[in-house]
Amino acid sequence: MSLLEVDSIDVAYGNVQVLWDVSLTVEEGETVALLGANGAGKTTTLKTICGDLAPMDGEIRYKGESIGDLPHEEVVAKGVAHVPEGREVFTESTVRENLELGAYLECSRLKERLEDIYDIFPRLEERSNQQAGTLSGGEQQMLA
Template structure:
């Protein structure tokens, strides 16, 4: 049984249909990458899993239990974390307050988990009393990931984690994601830097116009001439 299983997924926004029967699965501890051209439905897929897009067909299950009609608050409780590409921190709150917000469904903030996140992202520890709105783009991305990790999710959904970051910060972000994955958290990632993501990931899906185009192990996709030319920049 897969950790996350998506079958025949159809979804979109109101009358606009974006996904047309997408299949995807993620195993325990796996790092899966979704790539494809703009408008392929990559972000919509992740948003649908997290209850933020309109699901119109197909199934979504987590460890065999249906997630299809659950709201985001219930999905978080099931063990799924989500880091959106934009508007992913609370600017008026401090770094520490943002992280504690990640545990809002719990009776008490897990201080040991908070300490682990500060260890993973030392810059957040240094700036714990700084307003999130004053952080750089890379620091905001770290804060958003840290907040999503406060509930120790089984799988973390990442939407374009390297978007807008300087090259050195892109590498640092991927290193942090690799560490998170190595600790046992499965990763389902949409990423514009497709080649770098596939070099780190286990498997990949290429979406085109809301449909599966290619599905394979990451190294096989990297070695596929058609995939390289059309989706990886040659």
């Protein structure tokens, strides 16, 4: 079973189709690059994989489970997410404050969610009281 399978997806913005018959497979432990010119559909493909956009046709499977029709939140909960290249962090705020601002959760779940994030990115927990603007580029990308 592949880690990620994208099988013949078609995607549109409104009535304008922008992707036709896109397929790719990612195996466990494999590193894959999605290359193309500006406007070729790289970001649209990634947004579709992580549930920001719904495919018109085709199927997306993560660890064998179909995720193409799931809401974005459920896809992210399974561990599939798109982190854009830009490091959009509040540089004067601490790491923890940045995470709290981005959580969009009621207070009762915030602590649990922060613990989940710190489990995935222990470096952020180590730096939770540090100003985000003083993090390295890679650490800012983790935070974003």
